[in-house]
Amino acid sequence: MTLLTALPIRALRKPALALATVTLLLAVTPAPADDSAAPKPTPVPMVAPRDATIPGGPEGELIQYGRRLLTDTKRLLPDKVGSSMNCTSCHLGEGKVAYGSPFVGISHRFPQYNPRAGRDVTLQERVNGCMQRSMNGTPLASDSHEMKAIIAYMEWLSKDVPSHGQVEGMGIGDVNKKLTPDPVNGQRVYVAQCASCHGANGEGMKDAAGETIFPPLWGEHAFNIGAGMARLFKAATFVKQNMPIGIRLDGRLGQGQVLSDQEALDVAAYFTQQPRPDFAGKDRDWPKGGKPKDARY
Numbered sequence: 001m002t003l004l005t006a007l008p009i010r011a012l013r014k015p016a017l018a019l020a021t022v023t024l025l026l027a028v029t030p031a032p033a034d035d036s037a038a039p040k041p042t043p044v045p046m047v048a049p050r051d052a053t054i055p056g057g058p059e060g061e062l063i064q065y066g067r068r069l070l071t072d073t074k075r076l077l078p079d080k081v082g083s084s085m086n087c088t089s090c091h092l093g094e095g096k097v098a099y100g101s102p103f104v105g106i107s108h109r110f111p112q113y114n115p116r117a118g119r120d121v122t123l124q125e126r127v128n129g130c131m132q133r134s135m136n137g138t139p140l141a142s143d144s145h146e147m148k149a150i151i152a153y154m155e156w157l158s159k160d161v162p163s164h165g166q167v168e169g170m171g172i173g174d175v176n177k178k179l180t181p182d183p184v185n186g187q188r189v190y191v192a193q194c195a196s197c198h199g200a201n202g203e204g205m206k207d208a209a210g211e212t213i214f215p216p217l218w219g220e221h222a223f224n225i226g227a228g229m230a231r232l233f234k235a236a237t238f239v240k241q242n243m244p245i246g247i248r249l250d251g252r253l254g255q256g257q258v259l260s261d262q263e264a265l266d267v268a269a270y271f272t273q274q275p276r277p278d279f280a281g282k283d284r285d286w287p288k289g290g291k292p293k294d295a296r297y
């Protein structure tokens with residue numbers, strides 16, 4: 001177990017090393033599907049700014065605090081976060097990893113129409129969407145120091161991206177949705193490829209000080225049923241691109257592309273259906289219809 005855990009922790013501490021190979025990987029990673037009919041501007045390569053460009057003074061302090069809030073969310077906001085997770089449990093490598101739902105370019109893409117809300121949402125509202133669902137927590141006030149810091153970090157990450165905000169590797173990529181998932185095989189994949197880190201019962205793993213090393217996939221400390229990750233296709237896509245993490249030394253942080261589309265769907269069908277917290281606001285989702293078929297409610 002020691003060997004197994006040593007690997008990803010080292011990888012997590014060195015996002016820069018992993019990032020060096022992102023450009024290389026982009027060349028072989030299939031582009032995500034584009035559902036919208038309107039023509040979109042050509043995405044620019046995803047390059048996160050260097051830390052040395054964070055300014056000094058209060059502005060830089062706000063950016064640094066925002067980054068810490070994303071990577072250490074549970075510890076810094078224990079009263080707001082219900083799950084044992086950080087934002088970067090899913091938005092990998094400080095929000096800088098292609099197809100790991102990165103934040104580079106994001107501040108240019110909001111406000112944005114959100115089918116789940118049935119209206120345009122601001123970036124602050126989108127952050128709170130993940131606070132309430134993925135983190136099973138409570139929203140941050142828009143004018144709070146914490147929200148301002150998170151937005152400042154996202155704006156800094158996006159500063160070199162043109163105003164259309166389209167970046168190669170944004171989102172989580174895609175998976176073949178025509179395949180039929182098999183949760184029984186999914187359980188086999190889970191035991192073989194995931195349980196060593198995420199636990200035999202999806203509970204994840206903590207260190208001696210009680211800090212999360214590997215985040216939970218189900219149970220009371222996981223994301224709730226309102227989260228994007230509770231949906232089959234989102235979960236399968238994320239897993240295909242990014243899990244099992246740290247399996248190779250020559251890859252980027254979320255060195256996925258190990259599982260086939262079928263295996264990713266199977267394991268997602270298994271873990272998304274496990275027990276997890278309810279989401280109180282679920283009745284208000286998709287008020288204008290268009291609920292995706294993989295929604296949990």
Ligand code: HEC
Nearest residue numbers: 085086087089090101126127130131134171172223228229
């Ligand atoms: C359990 C996993 C998970 C956690 C934890 C999580 N998110 Fe997300 N988040 C997602 C998924 C999945 C999406 C949708 C990605 C997609 O469809 O491309 C998303 C989308 C977003 C988006 C919009 C991304 C885009 O490209 O439009 C923002 C902003 C965001 N999350 C912020 C946060 C913040 C801030 C936190 C912590 C407070 C957080 N998320 C925690 C899974 C998570």
Ligand code: HEC
Nearest residue numbers: 008088089090093193194197215216217239243244245267
């Ligand atoms: C070597 C350890 C390891 C293995 C094996 C592994 N993961 Fe992960 N997983 C992680 C880590 C670490 C994170 C959080 C990333 C971070 O904090 O940077 C994570 C995050 C996740 C997340 C998003 C956060 C959450 O808790 O919901 C999902 C979903 C996930 N893994 C699914 C899987 C699946 C499915 C497998 C098997 C195919 C798998 N993982 C194998 C280490 C691992």
